[in-house]
Amino acid sequence: MIPLSWLIGLSAIVFTIGVVGVLVRRNALVIFMSIELMLNAANLAFVAFASEMKSLDGQVFVFFVMTVAAAEVAIGLAIIVHLFRLRETVFVDEIHLLKG
């Protein structure tokens, strides 16, 4: 049996890597991948607690999170493609429409 604290620690590390990726990178696609990393870290925490509590509810929640992530990726990538057609860039600091 794997200790719960190891799993939660691993989940925290992966989540932090995702946060750093969102903050550090300027390519919108890589930022998107970092968001996927964060979602997966949350999934790992769900599965870890489900296994610890000997319950299936956490695993069902992970299933729903995966569905939402799939929908989110489809829409987000469509937005990025549209943005690229409009501005010819995917670098988030070159997209500053609100600055005027």
Next chain:
Amino acid sequence: MLPVLFVAFAALLVVTSLMVVLHKNPVTSALFLVLAFCSLAGIYLLLRAEFLGMVQIVVYAGAIMVLFLFVIMYLNLQHDVETGLQIAVRRGIGWFVGALMLLTGAALLKRGWALGPANEVMPGAEQGNVAAIGRVLYSRYLFPFEITSILLLVAMVGVIMIARGRTGHPSVRMGPAAERGAAGGSA
């Protein structure tokens, strides 16, 4: 044996997710993300969540990452240019926030966890994980499961609307602008 496998998968997961964030080429980042998802699927298998391990590989490493790679190659991106003072400052802030989060997490993890009373038997432990999840999904979580299909439908419609762009409706785009132009001309 179990802890050894877990440490191996965890090390692979951490290294590959670091490479996703650090690598300059988006295609390489995406391929490292596939590897990260596969190692996460391995951890799910170790936790006896076989169904999620399979779904992880099929949905994440299969469908989602193919979508990512398709878009990256469609946009034909060059290597990221990440130089300059502003970007250096932002990178510093990003790593600082990351270190802060990790420290907070470590501080929280040092405290003991109080879990609720655990059930003695995993429901459906004798008939396999997939059957058990299917039973739960189609009884207790039937309504959320059906809502999920509506979510996917909305996502499909939204993607089609976004991808069509503004070219599909010249009248909608031209209408207000033309009116404004006419009003300005008359004034």
